[in-house]
Amino acid sequence: MEKVIIIGCPGSGKSTFGRKLKHITGLPLYHLDMMFWNEDKTTVSKEIFVERLHEVMSNPKWIIDGNYGSSMEMRIRESDTVFFLDYPTNVCIEGIESRKGQPRSDMPWIENGNTDKDFIDFINKYNSESRPKVISILEKYPSKNIVVFRSRVESEEYLLALK
Helix, strand or coil: CCEEEEEECCCCCHHHHHHHHHHHHCCCEEEHHHHHECCCCCECCHHHHHHHHHHHHCCCCEEEECCCHHHHHHHHHHCCEEEEECCCHHHHHHHHHHCCCCCCCCCCCCCCCCCCHHHHHHHHHHHHHHHHHHHHHHHCCCCCEEEEECCHHHHHHHHHHHC
16 A cells, blocks of 8 residues: 545544544545635646646655546556545545634635535535446456445444554
8 A cells, every 4th residue: 555545524533533544544634625725715726636646646655636537537547556445424524514614634725604505515425426336347347456435333333444
């Protein structure tokens, strides 16, 4: 396990899992949100985002957390291990709500106030719209080490076993 990606619905805990995995493995951790977003909640151009991503992936070892469908297959192709946090919608919504007001290493601002309606809609539709696309991409790479967690308990047990 040297080139790892962590994917899943927003709020599933990709960054939290990534931080714990980094602590156990010593692999460097990179967050797609930090490559894509500016502190003022604007985004960088697609060219800059892709340039930043290629720079990270040129390293011999890494953990990259985040979805970003436009680059997902490229990241899977370059990885040796994929962790898919495949959790129920309510778990992800709870995850979004629990991180409000908390400084985070994976986001250049602190989330406060009401969550954007479009973002909540995306989360509510993730399992019916985005998840099938993720599954389809994963099926193209049967030689990869793909680990799917269906609950936070499963992912925590996995991390405990790695220690």
